[in-house]
Amino acid sequence: MKRKKYDILIIGGGAAGLSAAIAAGREWKKGSISIGIIDRMPKTGKKLLATGNGRCNLSNADLSSDRYHGSCKSFLKQTETFSVPVFFETLGVICEDDGYGRLYPRCRSAASVLDALRLECQKLGVEEICGSEAKEIKRHRSDGSVPMFALSSDDLYIMSHQLILAGGGRSQPSLGSNGSMLDICGSLGIKTAPFFPALVPLKTEPALVKPLKGQRADANVMFCADGSCIASERGEVQFTDGLLSGICVFDLSYLYEEYRNSKCELRLDLLPDMDRNETESLLKHIREIRRDTSPDDFLSGIFTRPLGIYILKRLNHKLPETTGKITDTDLSGISSVIKSLSFPVIGNAGYERSQVTGGGIVAGEFDDGFAIKRIDGLYACGEMLDIFGDCGGYNLDFAFSSGALAGRSAALKAARWL
Numbered sequence: 001m002k003r004k005k006y007d008i009l010i011i012g013g014g015a016a017g018l019s020a021a022i023a024a025g026r027e028w029k030k031g032s033i034s035i036g037i038i039d040r041m042p043k044t045g046k047k048l049l050a051t052g053n054g055r056c057n058l059s060n061a062d063l064s065s066d067r068y069h070g071s072c073k074s075f076l077k078q079t080e081t082f083s084v085p086v087f088f089e090t091l092g093v094i095c096e097d098d099g100y101g102r103l104y105p106r107c108r109s110a111a112s113v114l115d116a117l118r119l120e121c122q123k124l125g126v127e128e129i130c131g132s133e134a135k136e137i138k139r140h141r142s143d144g145s146v147p148m149f150a151l152s153s154d155d156l157y158i159m160s161h162q163l164i165l166a167g168g169g170r171s172q173p174s175l176g177s178n179g180s181m182l183d184i185c186g187s188l189g190i191k192t193a194p195f196f197p198a199l200v201p202l203k204t205e206p207a208l209v210k211p212l213k214g215q216r217a218d219a220n221v222m223f224c225a226d227g228s229c230i231a232s233e234r235g236e237v238q239f240t241d242g243l244l245s246g247i248c249v250f251d252l253s254y255l256y257e258e259y260r261n262s263k264c265e266l267r268l269d270l271l272p273d274m275d276r277n278e279t280e281s282l283l284k285h286i287r288e289i290r291r292d293t294s295p296d297d298f299l300s301g302i303f304t305r306p307l308g309i310y311i312l313k314r315l316n317h318k319l320p321e322t323t324g325k326i327t328d329t330d331l332s333g334i335s336s337v338i339k340s341l342s343f344p345v346i347g348n349a350g351y352e353r354s355q356v357t358g359g360g361i362v363a364g365e366f367d368d369g370f371a372i373k374r375i376d377g378l379y380a381c382g383e384m385l386d387i388f389g390d391c392g393g394y395n396l397d398f399a400f401s402s403g404a405l406a407g408r409s410a411a412l413k414a415a416r417w418l
Contacts, residue, residue, distance in 0.1 A: 002156050004129075006036040008410050009151065009160035011134050011181060013037045013044025015399035016382025017166035018117040019087075020407030024164075025124030027411035035126045038151070038158070040133035040176060045114040047168070047175035051396060056110035059084040059397040061101040067394050069254055071193060071363040072387035078368065079401035087400065091116040102393050132156055137163070137184055139375065146416075147377030162410045165380040166403060169357025170195055179351075181384060182360065190372060191362050193386040196257040197354030199395075201245040202266065203347035211310050212239035216246075217303065220272035223252040223345075225259035234272060243349055251390045254358055256345055264345035270303065270311075270338045279335045287331065291324025298323045299334075311337050356395050360386040369409030370402055377413070381406040 085095040094106045132153045140148040151158045168177025222232040235248030299308030372378040381402035
């Protein structure tokens, strides 16, 4: 078994881990401090390549705490001191707003972002150990002097004075983060909040959504529990096999975990810019225009034809043969379906389809600088923490920011014995 030793070892070579390595390295001249990254994948940063559909939505112009969830929301006061766009400018990557507040690299290439991070790590002398998964962590020395950790994998035994946990959550395990580091936290006595898939498609009755497979619709989506609306988001809803998807659904999906013991449903307002009266007036206008046509064509000027037919079928009774014979009572019923098309929520698509993991190390376990209170020399950052953001660059911003602050804290503390 090979043996290695570092001043700072980072577990996880994703956004948070690479940012931590760069921040730690920049606090010292190259070679004056030894920094290593260990990652279970063949190369670091694989999950980063998939972000923003390969375009890498790095941050957001409005980093409001309202867009984050979890006990570690209070840490945003620390991360607001770190600017992700400025950080990437120092790496030669220029960021720009897409017009909706989402910040992307100007090249719209996640591969270019990862290249920039790796080049800086190489410049700073950071050693990457890939294809090796941390199996166990032990506190090698805890006598109040210099901290030391011992990490073992299948083929390595690594000693390090300081350890930064950046192994991510359980989401998208094929891209690197399988949740193993969260399990190791339990073995170290670190308290975590329950884990769950977040930013994930929601399951509904397959037969109910089957006619809409492949359809998309702009809607105001409300998440309801036991008949009460909890929260809403506006955006494009995508209908697939037994699932409702799209950014607006992703941003509401965490509520299923909180209300899973209630009767949950998504209610779609398919004409969110009109009230009920305006909707009925529009339907009456179209009824007159298309009075001699089949009801199947009645709504095709407002929605796609399959969605229009589906709305009429949700009335659950047969309509007249021609649109002109549709009664005002039926129009009122059609308006009700349009303004509140309901789908029961019976689950989510799981970690394989989730973008991030909810839960993680709770806020009470930390001191400033993302240091674990009770274990000298131990830090955690990124998705390891009990915090996640909505879609739109919020999660990557926190990963880069928290990683950089954890790396900087570890490097400054290393001055005690270097």
